[in-house]
Amino acid sequence: MNKKSVRDIEVNGKRVFCRVDFNVPMKDGAVSDDTRIRAALPTIQFLTEKGAKVILASHLGRPKGEVVEEMRLTAVAGRLSELLGKEVHKTDEAYGDSVKQKIEELNQGDVLLLENVRFYPGEEKNDSELAKSFAELADIYVNDAFGAAHRAHASTEGIANYLPAVSGLLMEKELEVLGKALSNPDRPFTAIIGGAKVKDKIGVIENLLEKVDNLIIGGGLAYTFVKAQGHEVGKSLLEEDKVDLARSFMEKAKEKGVKFYMPVDAVVADDFSNDANTKVVAIDSIPFDWEALDIGPETSKLYSDVIANSKLVIWNGPMGVFELEAFANGTKSVAQALANAENTYTVIGGGDSAAAVEKFNYAEKMDHISTGGGASLEFMEGKALPGVVALNDR
Ligand SMILES: Nc1ncnc2c1ncn2[C@@H]1O[C@H](COP(=O)(O)OP(=O)(O)OP(=O)(O)O)[C@@H](O)[C@H]1O
Numbered sequence: 001m002n003k004k005s006v007r008d009i010e011v012n013g014k015r016v017f018c019r020v021d022f023n024v025p026m027k028d029g030a031v032s033d034d035t036r037i038r039a040a041l042p043t044i045q046f047l048t049e050k051g052a053k054v055i056l057a058s059h060l061g062r063p064k065g066e067v068v069e070e071m072r073l074t075a076v077a078g079r080l081s082e083l084l085g086k087e088v089h090k091t092d093e094a095y096g097d098s099v100k101q102k103i104e105e106l107n108q109g110d111v112l113l114l115e116n117v118r119f120y121p122g123e124e125k126n127d128s129e130l131a132k133s134f135a136e137l138a139d140i141y142v143n144d145a146f147g148a149a150h151r152a153h154a155s156t157e158g159i160a161n162y163l164p165a166v167s168g169l170l171m172e173k174e175l176e177v178l179g180k181a182l183s184n185p186d187r188p189f190t191a192i193i194g195g196a197k198v199k200d201k202i203g204v205i206e207n208l209l210e211k212v213d214n215l216i217i218g219g220g221l222a223y224t225f226v227k228a229q230g231h232e233v234g235k236s237l238l239e240e241d242k243v244d245l246a247r248s249f250m251e252k253a254k255e256k257g258v259k260f261y262m263p264v265d266a267v268v269a270d271d272f273s274n275d276a277n278t279k280v281v282a283i284d285s286i287p288f289d290w291e292a293l294d295i296g297p298e299t300s301k302l303y304s305d306v307i308a309n310s311k312l313v314i315w316n317g318p319m320g321v322f323e324l325e326a327f328a329n330g331t332k333s334v335a336q337a338l339a340n341a342e343n344t345y346t347v348i349g350g351g352d353s354a355a356a357v358e359k360f361n362y363a364e365k366m367d368h369i370s371t372g373g374g375a376s377l378e379f380m381e382g383k384a385l386p387g388v389v390a391l392n393d394r
Pocket residue numbers: 194195196197200218219220221237292293294316317318319320321322323349350351352353373374377
């Protein structure tokens with residue numbers, strides 16, 4: 001990576017403003033999934049061990065510039081403290097004199113978590129005054145919030161104008177893994193794209209078609225491609241206005257010599273529920289009043305074989321409505337094939353695919369699970385991430 005990291009600078013005795021992505025799921029006031037907190041530990045521990053005063057900042061949810069009590073970071077500080085095995089100080093604000101005072105009182109190696117930066121309207125507007133107020137708290141800026149790197153906000157981008165700005169270890173790892181996949185992949189290189197809508201995946205499909213050997217399509221968006229093949233899709237998800245685009249992707253794949261894999265069968269249901277009547281049908285035989293909610297067993301087998309014969313696989317988006325047991329098999333089989341593929345480097349592109357891998361207990365078996373949903377998607381689209389661009393070059 002051509003950006004400086006925490007490894008390249010001296011942090012001993014320095015106040016370090018470290019932006020992390022602690023935007024974690026909460027339930028009944030407690031953190032219900034601490035993956036993102038655990039992912040930030042290496043950087044936090046690196047900084048504390050080197051004798052920095054660590055000032056952590058994050059957003060949680062979308063409070064839209066106002067204080068929302070349930071979106072305070074107090075419970076997150078508690079969980080972080082358990083994971084670090086040491087006290088984590090917490091302020092009820094994210095800048096200002098009382099915060100400065102607290103920082104003044106920190107010893108080297110101490111950790112302080114600021115309040116949710118999105119309680120301030122200036123955060124999402126990337127307001128320069130707010131960015132300066134954050135910068136006044138510290139000597140160095142570290143961005144470890146890969147999950148929020150696609151946002152140009154005051155704590156992810158603006159602040160980098162006023163302090164030496166470097167990446168954290170998580171940020172560095174995410175960029176290295178995803179960057180290598182896109183610039184110098186081991187081959188055969190396979191991308192699996194699922195999820196709900198073609199509309200959300202246009203950019204990523206376009207970009208990956210230039211890079212991969214195999215492109216596998218699944219999930220709700222597959223049925224727009226099935227329609228483009230000339231089959232009827234019944235009540236399945238369909239974006240009529242994207243059928244031509246889907247066809248052009250298939251043509252482009254052919255031109256480029258990319259193998260384009262589509263479902264050959266599907267699990268169809270007469271209702272969007274776990275208790276629906278279901279059956280497996282060939283892809284050209286979806287009944288007009290049923291909807292396809294998962295890939296079928298033949299497709300699962302086909303996709304698993306492609307995965308087993310790949311050296312590198314990137315996966316973004318579930319193969320079916322995996323939240324419902326009746327339509328989880330396709331997603332589970334892809335996760336299992338990835339887990340079993342011993343000579344394959346497996347990258348999970350965050351969001352729902354990461355949730356699915358966790359749910360089916362295959363997380364340990366994956367080589368890299370990105371902490372970024374939207375961020376990894378934008379990266380895979382080939383877009384520059386503002387939170388990365390803003391960091392100092394090597
Ligand atoms: N055949 C299908 N019909 C309807 N919905 C589907 C189908 N297959 C998958 N889905 C739904 O798609 C949703 C996930 O798609 P979505 O595009 O929102 O997320 P994603 O691809 O994982 O992206 P992100 O990384 O942003 O979370 C899931 O909730 C899943 O139930």
